[in-house]
Amino acid sequence: MESKKKQSAWITKLAGNRIIIPIVALLLLVIFNLIMDPSFFKINVGYNSAGNPILSGYLMTILDCGSELVILAIGMTLVTAATGGQDISVGAAIAISGSVILRVLCGTNSRPETLQAPIIVAFLISCIVAMLFGAFNGVLVAFFKIQPMVATLILFTAGRSIAAWINNNELPIISEPSFGYFGGFIPGIPIPTPIFIAGVCIIIIALVLKFTNLGFYTQAVGINESSSRLNGLNPTFVKFLSFVILGLCVAVVGLIKVSRISSINYSVIAKDIEMDAILAVALGGNSLSGGKFNMTASILGAYVIQFLTTTLYKFDVKSDALSAYKAVVVILLVVLSAPVVREWFAKLWKNIKAFIAPKKEAEAK
Secondary structure (H helix, E strand, O other): OHHHHHHHHHHHHHHHOOOHHHHHHHHHHHHHHHHHOHHHHOOEEEEOOOOOEEEEOHHHHHHHHHHHHHHHHHHHHHHHHHHOOOOOOHHHHHHHHHHHHHHHHHOOOOOOOOOOOOHHHHHHHHHHHHHHHHHHHHHHHHHOOOOHHHHHHHHHHHHHHHHHHHOOOOOOOOOOHHHHHOOOOOOOOOOOHHHHHHHHHHHHHHHHHHHOOHHHHHHHHHHOHHHHHHOOOOHHHHHHHHHHHHHHHHHHHHHHHHHHHOOOOOOOOOOOHHHHHHHHHHHOOOOOOOOOOOHHHHHHHHHHHHHHHHHHHHOOOOHHHHHHHHHHHHHHHHHHHOHHHHHHHHHHHHHHHHHHHHHHHHHHO
8 A cells, every 4th residue: 555655656746847748748759750650760870971980860860950959958948947038049149159160260261271270269269259148148137137038139139140240241161171070070980079069068067056056046046036135145146147158058059050061151050049949948847937947857858859850850841830830839838837737737636546546445455
């Protein structure tokens, strides 16, 4: 009897865990693809144009392209938890960050034969620029108390024009092969480099959340700003810091994006990626109104979004229609996360247990 109670308590606890939402979504996608086309999960070994071995297949595409979304979801989760709002300017900020990298590497010549600066220097400069733009958004939200979506609308509107202005509206092209390693493959390693970069970012944020109070402070401010202030926290700084961290994530994604094609298209790069990042946070079961968060669930949610996107492309869904399918997911998430719906499910589960319990007791007798 006691073991049954423990089992029931475990099921109840699991049902209330945020990570259950992306896990269920992932399982549904896996089952769907297994039924429709089992070859979806096949991984092939091939060779790229340079003759180096590479792994390819839909699963590798999910892990590769999903890496960018994972990195953004890390920063977006902190911003959402601390401010109760979202940054809709990350796509434009990625364009700026990528443009800065190309500007430093190309100098005044948009088609240089050799790099004008080390790649690490260009990346560090782009980190500073991206963090400054993140700080700009943070100041508007934290100090001037502007709603996050409204505050970030400024950079969302002007960001891509700024990115084009940085390179004088030219499209720089990097011919140095080593620059393509960050968004492609390192010779001799068949796994895409972005997967390793995302792994490093996940490890870093895991260590930060484990050995610092960043997660606790972020949640405290998001749950009750006034109460956290009375307990000695500085809500303004915590909100500001969350945007700066997101800016750093943007710089990393910017490097991956421009490295993939060794160039940039200002109007297309990272288009609508902010919506996917927000959806990843929501799919992770995190409240979009701020407060408690689960970083693991957000990361898993990012991979689920990429899994969904890759599945839709696999079945020849046009790119223009992707937003409509994702909108359906958003609607379901909003409805399922509504307090009324959660209370209804809790009440239903309670009634089911109350109905089953007498029968089990009768069978035991």
